Amino acid sequence: MKHETIxxxxxxxxxxxxxxxxxxxxxxxxxxQAVNGVSFELKSGETLGIVGESGCGKSTLAxxxxxxxxxxxxxxxxxxxxxxxxxxxxxxxxxxxIQMIFQDPLASLNPRMTIGEIIAEPLKTHYPKTSKADxxxxxxxxxxxxxxxxxxxxxxxxxFSGGQCQRIGIARALILKPKLIICDEPVSALDVSxxxxxxxxLMELQNEMGLTxxxxxxxxxxxxxxxxxxxxxxxxxxxxxxxxxDIYIEPLHPYTQxxxxxxxxxxxxxxxxxxLILIEGDLPSPINPPSGCVFRTRCQKAQDICxxxxxxxxxxxxxxxxxxxxxx
Numbered sequence: 001m002k003h004e005t006i007x008x009x010x011x012x013x014x015x016x017x018x019x020x021x022x023x024x025x026x027x028x029x030x031x032x033q034a035v036n037g038v039s040f041e042l043k044s045g046e047t048l049g050i051v052g053e054s055g056c057g058k059s060t061l062a063x064x065x066x067x068x069x070x071x072x073x074x075x076x077x078x079x080x081x082x083x084x085x086x087x088x089x090x091x092x093x094x095x096x097x098i099q100m101i102f103q104d105p106l107a108s109l110n111p112r113m114t115i116g117e118i119i120a121e122p123l124k125t126h127y128p129k130t131s132k133a134d135x136x137x138x139x140x141x142x143x144x145x146x147x148x149x150x151x152x153x154x155x156x157x158x159x160f161s162g163g164q165c166q167r168i169g170i171a172r173a174l175i176l177k178p179k180l181i182i183c184d185e186p187v188s189a190l191d192v193s194x195x196x197x198x199x200x201x202l203m204e205l206q207n208e209m210g211l212t213x214x215x216x217x218x219x220x221x222x223x224x225x226x227x228x229x230x231x232x233x234x235x236x237x238x239x240x241x242x243x244x245x246d247i248y249i250e251p252l253h254p255y256t257q258x259x260x261x262x263x264x265x266x267x268x269x270x271x272x273x274x275x276l277i278l279i280e281g282d283l284p285s286p287i288n289p290p291s292g293c294v295f296r297t298r299c300q301k302a303q304d305i306c307x308x309x310x311x312x313x314x315x316x317x318x319x320x321x322x323x324x325x326x327x328x
Contacts, residue, residue, distance in 0.1 A: 003043040006179065006212060007065075012038045012074035014057070014064045014236075018287060033286050034060040036236040037074075039313075044179070047206070047213040049227030049244065051220055051259065055283055057236040058216045059103075062182045065214075066098055067091055096126050099173035103185040105165035109157040116153035119143065119171045126176060142171045145208075146201060163194035167201070174205065182214045187222065199226055221263045224248050229319070232256045235294040236286055238313060242320035252316060252327040254299050255279070293325065301326050 014035040035057045042048055050058050063069045065076050067083060076083045078094060086094070099122075102108040109118055119139045123130055130138075140150045146167040157165055166186060173181050183202065187195040203226060206213060217223050223230055224244045232240040232247075232255065240253040251257045258277040265274060281298045284290055290297050296306040303325070311323040 003045050005041050006044050006079055007042040008075070008077040009041075009065065010039050010075045010077070012061070012064060012076065013072040014060050014069055015072045030287050033236050033289060035064060036289075038231075038233070038236075038238050040231060040238075040241065042180075042212060042214070044212055045206070045210055046228040047215055047226055049223035049230040050214065050216045050233060051218065051223050051230060052233035053218070053283065055235075055286070056233040057286075058233055059184050060236075061233070062100070062184050062214065062216060065182065066095070066100065092126075096122075096176045097179045098182065099176060099178040099180075100182045100184060101166070101169050101173050101186045104189050105162055105169050105186075106157055108169055109165060111157055114154050114156055115143075115148075115160075115168050118157070118168060119175055122172060123175050138175060139171075142174050145174065145205065146171045161194075162190050163197060166190065166198055170198075170201065170205070174209070177209070178211070180212045180214070182216075184216050185218070186215075188218065195222065202226065219263075220248070220259055232259070235284060235289055237294050238323065239295065240320075240322045240324075241313075242318075242322075246318075246320050252320065252322040253295075253324050254301055255295050293323075 012035055013033075016032040016034060017029040018032045019029050038061060040048065050061065052058055060069060064071050071084055074084070078098070083091060083094060113121070116136075116139050119142060120135050123135055123138060139153065143150055143153065148164065148167055148171065157168070160168065169186075187198050190198060199222060202213065205211060213226070215223060215226055227244045229241065229243045230247045231238055232253065234255050240247065240251065240256045247256065248260060251260045258279045261275060261277040279298050284294070284297055290307070292308050292310050293299070293302070293306040296302040299306070305325050309325070311325050313321045313323045315321050316327060
């Protein structure tokens with residue numbers, strides 16, 4: 001089966017104007033560089049995992065892709081059409097094809113609506129002429145797909161567990177039969193055992209419905225399990241990208257190496273003897289990022305060139321790309 005490229009993100013930058021306490025009205029506002037020049041391609045049926053510590057721009061990147069936050073520069077090509085140039089009416093048509101699952105399952109659901117109404121809401125919004133019978137049939141069908149019983153259709157979100165609420169969120173995303181689902185840390189608020197159930201459900205739905213996923217998380221072991229390729233972000237910059245096997249076995253960027261070393265290994269002997277790479281120092285401010293390589297202030301390999309020149313993303317082998325002066 002041939003996998004076509006459905007999305008191309010080119011040099012995407014998201015900067016926010018921020019002011020400090022005590023600033024005067026005429027004081028020039030500073031730029032917070034939330035996302036700084038991210039580029040990637042996404043093929044149909046694959047999963048792109050995005051990892052990095054809190055504040056690295058993962059969620060901002062996801063929201064920028066679907067125009068939920070303003071973009072400084074760059075392009076988001078969806079089947080060759082730049083989404084960032086579309087008017088609201090045109091963009092609304094493409095929102096049917098790109099849906100999102102949010103981090104906090106309960107907070108993303110309207111407590112005053114039944115789950116039947118919550119799941120049906122996108123269908124009523126985008127296809128207002130759909131009959132009540134068709135809506136009910138579609139809602140019951142998608143509830144079955146995510147493992148929710150049909151007799152729960154008139155209950156409210158507070159009556160469900162966190163895992164069940166996330167299934168409701170997944171059902172709401174699926175009701176429009178999208179091509180791409182962006183999962184913004186969908187399991188970080190769930191227990192470990194429930195995390196596995198939700199991850200396996202997403203993989204089953206992907207195989208069944210031919211979905212393409214962007215999966216955002218902190219946990220590299222979870223991302224490796226579900227992703228075809230992985231992107232590592234640091235302070236809004238892409239520092240490494242490769243397929244999930246290569247990046248796990250042979251990480252090339254010092255930041256990725258530290259993240260991989262923190263992933264627990266099931267074998268207690270190997271876990272005891274493995275080398276743990278610690279990242280020292282605090283995360284720099286995205287308002288005033290370091291010159292050159294953004295990771296240099298916490299990197300053990302940093303040298304003079306790292307402060308002078310920002311490393312570009314280079315393909316060292318196959319599709320394994322890394323931005324580091326000393327990755328070789």
